[in-house]
Amino acid sequence: AALGGTTLAQHPAVLAAKEDFVQAWLAARRNAILAPVSGYVAKRSVQVGAHVSPGMALLSIVPLDQLWVDANFKESELQNIRIGQPVTVEADIYGGKVTYHGNVVGLSAGTGSAFSLLPAQNASGNWIKVVQRLPVRIALDSKELAEHPLRVGLSATVTVDTHRRDGAVLGAAMPSVPVYATQSLGQLVQDADKMADTVIAKNIAK
Template sequence: MIAAAGVAGVAVLALGVAWWMGKQRYEATDNAFVQADNVSVAPLVEGYVAEVLVDDNESVTAGQVLARIDPATISARLAAAEANAAALDAAVNQVDDRARLAQAVIAERSAAVASARAQARFAASELDRYGALATSGYVSSQRAQNARMAAEKADADVAQAAAALEAERRTAASLGSTRVRSVAEAQAARAAVEQARIDFARTEVKAPAAGVVGARGVRPGQYVRPGAVMMTVVPLGEAFVVANFKETQVARLRIGQPVEIKADAFGGRPIKGHVMSFSPATGAEFALIPVENAVGNFTKIAQRLPVKIAVDRSQPLAAALRPGLSVEVKVDVRENTGPSFAEAAQAPARYAGGAVRP
């Protein structure tokens, strides 16, 4: 019995020493989950789904067509927009033709004014000559009156020609504003054509990133609207781990420290990673209903701070991690070369995303 008790005491002591040494070397938690930057795929135009080209859990590449929306309505809209743009371009050309015609008419009116003024000068000289002859009695007074009437008519013709010239100039000037309006309308029509072409291209719903299709909820014949999620693309090769450490643990954590990740899905086989960054707030602050501690029966509870852990891509199991898996992480805190939580919190811009900036 004494020997058994001694062996038990030694075992307990050895376990205690091992536990203590492990606590000095590592900070661990099982409150950790695999996450990824999942991308929700939604259409940008509305219509009936003509065909779905991918299946559940199928790997896709960036830009691959996932589904097609019936383009008949948008095609008709594009044709109408192109016809309207052509009509408005023709309207601009028509205004230009009218402007060129107006310039020709102005030249004609200017020539008419010059001719009328020449006639007026001739009539004035005739009036002076016949007036002098009538005073001397060499011609009749009737002939002098005819010369005066011809001079007055010539002056009226000059005024009429000048007024016609001014009217044509004003008409030509008004065509400038008409052309500006027509050009603006034509530009708006061309913009409508471009928008219709963009909408036509958007009838092909493409993968925004490479990954695996999940949560596929769209079927052929279904009517979809912009913003309605059709499926999700999960970039499996870019998964990371978010570990929720207690606030009593983060003081020893530093960016860049090596991390050992174990997932039950892989039989506990270790995966290597490193501490990448610290969350700007505890997990409770991002809850739908944040905890309100301003009450009289407050009890201090250690909060948990999410820590982002990057998975080393060279690991064989790195691409096999699936978002949502629960994992256990163990951080080797002996390495203390990187910035600590306090340093990263004081200069968040410098250590954002795990990169150290000057």
């Protein structure tokens, strides 16, 4: 009585078998790991022949064409910094031969020490005033990055032109479209559903 009016394709046993088929199909196809972004392999921990468990970090992928700079300015230097101000950056890897151009896109909501594992202040009140540094994010020109590639973790000298001070101090809302996205996993699920529906349709025809 509970299954009255249910079609064969929507039968619980068929749907359970379809789900098992989809999971098996995905497991077979996902033996090849697809990267969500294009970039360069860094910090590889996996080797040929190694056994891999779910959740294990295999390697890092660094998209060198979409890098930014986090400039740790002193808190006494942030009074006139606004979002949108032009910036020049000289990386130590190239010295003074190459100058990158960019603009300020945001300021961190807290200093590095505030989010550290062991903050500077303690419960006893023995807190010594130390000039803190606040990360300021700077977007770079992609064409200049292509001509003179940078690496993650390099040192640089950053100069901000603070003549224009009509910009905002706080960043705008996060964009609705993510910076990095992949269609690889979703496409596999769609293909698996289509294959399962094809198998069910062939069996119903018989």
